[in-house]
Amino acid sequence: MHNTNDNEMTLIFKSKSANEGFARATVAAFASQLDPTLDELADIKTAVSEAVTNAIIHGYSNTVGDVHIHCAIKGRTIYIEISDKGHGIKNLAQAMEPLYSGCPEMERSGMGFTVMETFMDSLDVTSVLGEGTTVKMSKTLRS
Amino acid sequence: MDIKLQTKGSTLIASLSGELDHHSAKAVKDMIETAIVNKSAQNMVFDLTNLTFMDSSGIGLMIGRYKLITSIGGKVCIVSKSKTLNRLISMSGLTKLMDIYQTTDDAVKSMGGM
Numbered sequence: 001m002h003n004t005n006d007n008e009m010t011l012i013f014k015s016k017s018a019n020e021g022f023a024r025a026t027v028a029a030f031a032s033q034l035d036p037t038l039d040e041l042a043d044i045k046t047a048v049s050e051a052v053t054n055a056i057i058h059g060y061s062n063t064v065g066d067v068h069i070h071c072a073i074k075g076r077t078i079y080i081e082i083s084d085k086g087h088g089i090k091n092l093a094q095a096m097e098p099l100y101s102g103c104p105e106m107e108r109s110g111m112g113f114t115v116m117e118t119f120m121d122s123l124d125v126t127s128v129l130g131e132g133t134t135v136k137m138s139k140t141l142r143s
Numbered sequence: 144m145d146i147k148l149q150t151k152g153s154t155l156i157a158s159l160s161g162e163l164d165h166h167s168a169k170a171v172k173d174m175i176e177t178a179i180v181n182k183s184a185q186n187m188v189f190d191l192t193n194l195t196f197m198d199s200s201g202i203g204l205m206i207g208r209y210k211l212i213t214s215i216g217g218k219v220c221i222v223s224k225s226k227t228l229n230r231l232i233s234m235s236g237l238t239k240l241m242d243i244y245q246t247t248d249d250a251v252k253s254m255g256g257m
Contacts, residue, residue, distance in 0.1 A: 017166035024196075042196075042227040049198040053165040107172070109203035111235050118234055 007033065011069040015060040015084065017053075023069060024048040030071050031078050036141050043119035044078065044139060050112040051082040051135045058102050059086030059133055076141050080120075083134040089127040096125065146171055148178045151251050153217075155184035158247075160193035165200040172204055176211070185217040188250045197228055202235045209240055220250045 009030050013019045024045040031044050048069075055067045065085055072079045089095045095102060101110035117123045120137040127133040144167035147158040157175050161167070178184065189205055191197070209219045221243045223229055232238060244250040 017164075020164050020166050021162055039227060045196060046198050046231065049164055049196075053198065053200065057165065107168075107203045107207045109199045109206060109235060111199040111202055114234070115199050115231065 006075075007073045009071050011071075012066050015056045015063075015065050015067050015086075017056055019067070020049055020052050020056070023052045023067070027069060027071055027080060031073075031141075034073060034076060034078065034141050040139070040141050044080070047116045047119045047137055047139075048080060048082065050115045051080075051137070054112050054135070055082060055084035055086065055133065057106065057108070058089070059084035061087065076143055077121075077138055078141070079136070079138045081134060081136045083132060085132040088129040088131055089125075089133055090129060092125060092127050144171065146174055148174065150178075150182045150184060152254075153183070153185040154188060154251050154254050155179055155182060155186070156188045156190055156247055156251070158190040158193065160195075162196040163194055163201040163204070164196070164198050168200040168204045172207065175208060179208075179211065185212070185215060186254045187212050187217065187219045188247060188254075189219070189221045190247050190250075191221060191223040191225065191228055192247075194223075194225070194228060197231065199231070199235065202231070202237060205237060205241070218254055220244060220253060222247050222250045 011026055027048045028041050028045050052067060068083045070081045094100055096113040098114045099110040101108040116137055120139045122138045124136040144161040149156050155178055187208055212219050219241045221241055223243055224245055
């Protein structure tokens with residue numbers, strides 16, 4: 001049955017680092033209709049920031065492409081899908097290991113996927129080499 | 144993102160305010176590195192009191208400066224009262240490398256010699 005609270009939004013922006021703040025603030029604004037706690041909102045913003053940064057740094061590296069964010073609200077759960085059509089990840093299992101960084105020279109902590117996994121309820125990553133990466137996350141907010 | 148740099152003795156205090164992410168981390172890193180050299184700092188305090196957002200880019204930034212400062216025999220610590228930031232910091236394992244204090248005074252005192 002269709003829930004009257006159900007909602008969706010899509011955001012498309014260029015893979016420029018200046019858009020990282022814009023992306024997480026926009027998703028947070030969309031999530032705010034669920035009346036989240038400050039902690040829940042911070043978790044969502046941080047997870048989105050990690051996924052968007054990955055798309056910019058690793059997905060497109062030195063090129064500029066589109067980053068897509070699709071958010072859906074069903075009941076008290078927010079579903080967030082962040083995708084790029086960049087390089088894709090060669091070894092996904094290795095990339096998702098804590099402290100592994102694909103760009104050690106860039107001073108990345110290698111904690112991006114661990115942060116997403118810890119701060120959200122679910123994380124699902126699919127990547128095809130040469131085609132791009134999609135990160136799907138969800139979080140059910142307390143009522 | 145704003146950064147205020149000051150020294151107390153041989154300790155450089157970097158007070159960050161606003162949002163620290165991948166976009167802002169590079170400029171912050173460059174300013175801190177320059178200050179460490181120009182002021183001959185031996186220790187360093189990251190004051191995150193006025194930071195409203197940080198992701199793992201901030202962790203990478205602090206680990207990078209930790210490596211630099213410890214290579215010259217110094218210490219690095221953090222000032223943060225934010226539950227959200229502290230959760231990210233402890234999750235990253237950073238608390239094994241540096242202590243967290245409530246105030247910059249406590250942090251500077253922990254360096255000794257002040």
